[in-house]
Amino acid sequence: MALANPVDNQSNNVLKCPSPASMDLTPRKCKTNVRKFQSEEDVAKALAKYVADLSEKYIREKGYFSVVLSGGTLIHTLRKLVECPYKGSVDWSKWLIFWVDERVVPLNSPDSNYKLAYDGFLSKVPISPCHIYAINDKLSPKAAADNYEARLKNLVNKETIPVSDASGFPKFDLMLLGIGPDGHVASLFPTRLQRFEKKRWVSFITDSPKPPPERITFTFPVINSASEIAMVVTGAELADAVKITLGGVLPTGLTPLPCMEVSPEEELTWFLDKDAASKL
Numbered sequence: 001m002a003l004a005n006p007v008d009n010q011s012n013n014v015l016k017c018p019s020p021a022s023m024d025l026t027p028r029k030c031k032t033n034v035r036k037f038q039s040e041e042d043v044a045k046a047l048a049k050y051v052a053d054l055s056e057k058y059i060r061e062k063g064y065f066s067v068v069l070s071g072g073t074l075i076h077t078l079r080k081l082v083e084c085p086y087k088g089s090v091d092w093s094k095w096l097i098f099w100v101d102e103r104v105v106p107l108n109s110p111d112s113n114y115k116l117a118y119d120g121f122l123s124k125v126p127i128s129p130c131h132i133y134a135i136n137d138k139l140s141p142k143a144a145a146d147n148y149e150a151r152l153k154n155l156v157n158k159e160t161i162p163v164s165d166a167s168g169f170p171k172f173d174l175m176l177l178g179i180g181p182d183g184h185v186a187s188l189f190p191t192r193l194q195r196f197e198k199k200r201w202v203s204f205i206t207d208s209p210k211p212p213p214e215r216i217t218f219t220f221p222v223i224n225s226a227s228e229i230a231m232v233v234t235g236a237e238l239a240d241a242v243k244i245t246l247g248g249v250l251p252t253g254l255t256p257l258p259c260m261e262v263s264p265e266e267e268l269t270w271f272l273d274k275d276a277a278s279k280l
Ligand SMILES: O=C(O)[C@H](O)[C@@H](O)[C@H](O)[C@H](O)COP(=O)(O)O
Pocket: 070, 071, 072, 073, 074, 101, 102, 103, 113, 177, 178, 179, 180, 184, 185, 186, 187, 210
């Protein structure tokens, strides 16, 4: 999935993208940190400390810590968080776990982001099962998105999750996101309409360019209402998307990348290994 020119990608299901010139490419105003590391191992060490520090801060301030996971390599890069010293020092009983996107497959499928997170992370720490908000895997993509959104609304009504004063959308403490070589984030792809959704909290897609095709995804209003977002990006195949996003120069004719739109309310922190940062 390389960087896509929409002109080459038209089909009945593919968005006719607005021209880059007509899209809002004003640099986002959020505080942005770019942290570069020699290796993926160094990213994993720094990421574990970053997450543990935020856990401590938010639990002290609010009494719990809401964390939104993605799929992909992120879970592997989180591996140091379930080792000493963090495994014993983090107050896991105060964690709430959500997914920024999920594949609409059974939760025990090798394609499930829940299974990926369970096997690599959640099964290794004492987070209460009732604090883990997996999708309902018995539903169609649309029904699964509606169901996840309704459950989020219920948590907001019970004041478990606050809403952002600025946007009115739910405000999670931390989202941990990866990006694709085409610049997608969550399941918001450059040439698909979901990236422009402004009202829904959770959307669905049945023709994802990245397999599997059926997924649900948080929308940008929810993503950008988060307090903190970490973009965890490792590997040379992501260097072009990183260069465009952080360099701020979109090649002529290229669809603006969804990852350029990520802008949380407090701080955005990029964790890059040497390969991902190689074109900066
Ligand atoms: O379910 C998914 O496919 C994702 O949540 C997706 O958005 C992922 O985070 C990126 O594609 C990065 O994936 P990698 O880390 O594997 O490059």
